[in-house]
Amino acid sequence: MEKTKIMLAGFLLVLLVVPQISATPLFKFKKFSLRNFECKKYDLNQDGKVDYSDLIFMRLEIARFDQNSDRQVDINDYKIISLNRGASPAESNSDVNRDGRIDNSDLIEFRRTIPRYDFVKSSKGFNFEKILVDREDFNFLRERISKCN
Numbered sequence: 358m359e360k361t362k363i364m365l366a367g368f369l370l371v372l373l374v375v376p377q378i379s380a381t382p383l384f385k386f387k388k389f390s391l392r393n394f395e396c397k398k399y400d401l402n403q404d405g406k407v408d409y410s411d412l413i414f415m416r417l418e419i420a421r422f423d424q425n426s427d428r429q430v431d432i433n434d435y436k437i438i439s440l441n442r443g444a445s446p447a448e449s450n451s452d453v454n455r456d457g458r459i460d461n462s463d464l465i466e467f468r469r470t471i472p473r474y475d476f477v478k479s480s481k482g483f484n485f486e487k488i489l490v491d492r493e494d495f496n497f498l499r500e501r502i503s504k505c506n
């Protein structure tokens with residue numbers, strides 16, 4: 358009888374302790390991998406953290422590239438920059454790299470930067486024509502803040 362009790366207690370102990378031991382490294386591994394391989398791309402201002410400053414950064418970036426003031430960045434904004442090449446930077450928001458001229462380097466800046474913010478893609482694979490950075494991407498980034506900390 359006494360032996361059975363000891364065995365039962367031992368069995369209960371195993372039940373209580375083993376899942377905690379096995380769950381801990383799994384959880385850590387998940388966090389570790391997410392932090393290293395995925396979280397890096399959400400650190401938009403590249404200060405080593407994914408936090409609210411990246412959301413502010415993204416809002417400023419959308420404002421920098423949004424040419425038609427619809428609060429999103431897509432191919433239409435790219436076309437407006439293209440049309441404004443050679444015009445005075447004082448008359449539009451098209452000097453996106455702020456070098457005092459509207460030229461091909463602004464289009465390059467757009468192509469280099471905007472795809473990085475299109476987290477929620479509307480089409481499979483990369484299609485520059487369908488690029489869209491909007492509220493959905495902003496909300497996606499906001500959700501990453503808790504997951505990457």
Ligand SMILES: [Ca+2]
Pocket residue numbers: 399400401402403404405406407408410411
């Ligand atoms: Ca950051």
Ligand SMILES: [Ca+2]
Pocket residue numbers: 422423424425426427428429430431433434
């Ligand atoms: Ca726009």
Ligand SMILES: [Ca+2]
Pocket residue numbers: 451452453454455456457458459460462463
């Ligand atoms: Ca420029």
